[in-house]
Amino acid sequence: MARQNVGNPKFYIDYLSYWKARANILEYDNTNGHRNELNKLIGLNPSDYLNLEFTYPHTIKIDLKLKHNYVPKEVDDELFIGAFGHNFFNILNKNFGMYLRETNTDEIVFSTETDVVLEEICNFPTTANSNFEYNSWSLAKWTGGIESHFQEINFTIDSDSANADNQTILGNLVFGHIFQMPHSPDLQLTMTREYDGVKTQQTKGGSTLTQIDYYKAPDWAGYPAWELFLDNAINLINNNFVETRTPARGRRIWDLKFSYIDHRNMFPINELVINKNPTDSDTNSNSGYDSTDFDSSGNFNSEIRVDNSFMGVVMEKTIGGALPFIFQPDGNNNSPDQFAICQIDQGSFQFKQVAHNVYDISLKIREVW
Numbered sequence: 001m002a003r004q005n006v007g008n009p010k011f012y013i014d015y016l017s018y019w020k021a022r023a024n025i026l027e028y029d030n031t032n033g034h035r036n037e038l039n040k041l042i043g044l045n046p047s048d049y050l051n052l053e054f055t056y057p058h059t060i061k062i063d064l065k066l067k068h069n070y071v072p073k074e075v076d077d078e079l080f081i082g083a084f085g086h087n088f089f090n091i092l093n094k095n096f097g098m099y100l101r102e103t104n105t106d107e108i109v110f111s112t113e114t115d116v117v118l119e120e121i122c123n124f125p126t127t128a129n130s131n132f133e134y135n136s137w138s139l140a141k142w143t144g145g146i147e148s149h150f151q152e153i154n155f156t157i158d159s160d161s162a163n164a165d166n167q168t169i170l171g172n173l174v175f176g177h178i179f180q181m182p183h184s185p186d187l188q189l190t191m192t193r194e195y196d197g198v199k200t201q202q203t204k205g206g207s208t209l210t211q212i213d214y215y216k217a218p219d220w221a222g223y224p225a226w227e228l229f230l231d232n233a234i235n236l237i238n239n240n241f242v243e244t245r246t247p248a249r250g251r252r253i254w255d256l257k258f259s260y261i262d263h264r265n266m267f268p269i270n271e272l273v274i275n276k277n278p279t280d281s282d283t284n285s286n287s288g289y290d291s292t293d294f295d296s297s298g299n300f301n302s303e304i305r306v307d308n309s310f311m312g313v314v315m316e317k318t319i320g321g322a323l324p325f326i327f328q329p330d331g332n333n334n335s336p337d338q339f340a341i342c343q344i345d346q347g348s349f350q351f352k353q354v355a356h357n358v359y360d361i362s363l364k365i366r367e368v369w
Contacts, residue, residue: 004191004338006254007330008184011314012080012139014325015176016042016153018317019066029063038062044324044341046085046137046171046220047369060157060168065103071149077308078178079146080121081112082139085171085220088132088157090232095129095158096138098175100150109148116142121334123228134228136220137336139326141178169221179313180331182265185256192253215248217341217369225369226336252340252367254329261310263357268307268316269293270300310361314344321346324368340367 019025020042028038030052040048041062052060081098088096100110112118118126123133124140132138155173197214217225224246269289270277281287282294295301304312318325321344328339345366352360 002333002335005330006185006189006191006256007332009181009256010328010331011179012174012326012328013176013179013313013317014044014174014323015317016064016173017044017323017325018176018319019064021319021323024067026065026067029065030061038064041170041173044084044172044174044326045369046225047218049085049169049171049221052168052170062155062157062173064153066151066153069103069149069151072146072306078141078143078180080139080141080174080176080178081118082121082124082137082174083170083172084137084174085169085223086137087135087167087169087221087232088138089135089230091157091159091168093132093157093159095156096124096132097156099154099156100146100148101152101154102149103151109150110146112140112142116144118142122336122339134230136223136228137226139174171221174326177308177313177317179308179310181258181310182261183258185258189257190255192255193250194253195248195250215250216246217249217367226339228336253345254327254365255362256365257360257362259360260354261359261361263359264309266310266351266359266361268304268309268312269302270307271304271311273303273305275300275303315349318344320344320349327365327367341369342366343368 016025020039025039025042028036030038037050040050042064081096083096095113098112099108101107102109118124118140119142120126121139121141122137124138125132126140153175157168157170195215197212199211199213201209201211203209219225223229223231227246275295277294277299281289282291282298293301302312304316307313307316314325315321317323324341324343326339327342328334330338342365345364349361349363354360
């Protein structure tokens with residue numbers, strides 16, 4: 001649906017933000033001397049960027065090591081990779097890839113270059129040796145493809161041209177899980193535009209004074225948020241360029257209600273991190289489970305960190321909506337103006353059962369920066 005209409009929304013849940021918030025990133029490293037600053041690249045705040053200089057030819061490597069192995073279960077789910085606040089067009093970037101490694105053997109267990117077929121969401125070349133069309137931000141996705149545990153994440157940025165700029169601007173890296181609601185929200189939804197950065201005051205003489213602190217999200221490394229540009233980011237930053245063409249979009253807020261969500265889509269099979277089940281619930285037909293919920297030993301075949309339900313993906317990996325995520329109100333519309341960095345703006349959640357194993361839920365999703 002066009003014109004900001006809400007369809008079947010998608011939540012892009014960033015694993016890196018989740019691991020950082022849970023103190024599961026043990027160390028950062030790269031080849032360009034910014035080791036102590038690399039934490040800036042995690043957390044969906046593209047306005048805080050790094051300037052990574054290099055000499056031609058170059059490959060920038062950004063490595064993250066987790067405290068604990070991650071054992072994925074995303075065999076049939078949509079995953080994504082992306083970068084925000086970048087100048088990949090100016091550096092003639094030929095490749096932006098991700099590798100996952102097993103620490104003990106240093107074996108590459110997954111590569112976005114060889115193990116999956118990337119599908120462009122926005123501004124992401126999916127064929128070999130193709131340049132990025134624009135600066136600012138890029139997203140791509142793939143279906144499944146990670147089946148081995150890993151403890152290291154390696155990002156690479158390549159340029160093979162002597163004509164490229166010798167500085168790479170980068171605000172954020174993202175890698176995570178796309179959760180799409182089973183269906184569209186109820187028709188009686190509310191979309192709000194909030195201009196909380198605009199304050200007005202009436203004087204004793206009756207005049208109205210207006211102070212404008214902000215009316216949009218801050219720029220991403222010289223580029224207005226979500227806009228796509230060919231302009232050189234280094235020049236924009238060095239000259240303190242202010243983009244006057246940026247629309248005064250305000251802050252977007254969505255109040256949505258989703259009705260008749262099946263319990264399998266709403267709740268995980270097992271809300272704990274241990275899948276052991278020393279009970280008879282696997283054989284007790286009155287327990288409410290399906291036979292497919294258990295492995296051959298009678299233990300749960302999943303746990304909350306790798307479950308693909310709303311609770312397992314959205315609630316768990318945003319810590320109850322506190323961590324920012326990328327929200328796409330209509331999952332079928334990939335136009336750049338259809339995305340927002342958001343949080344769930346509510347302290348509690350009500351799951352209202354309206355029929356057997358069927359629930360309603362209301363969400364207030366608020367754009368943040």
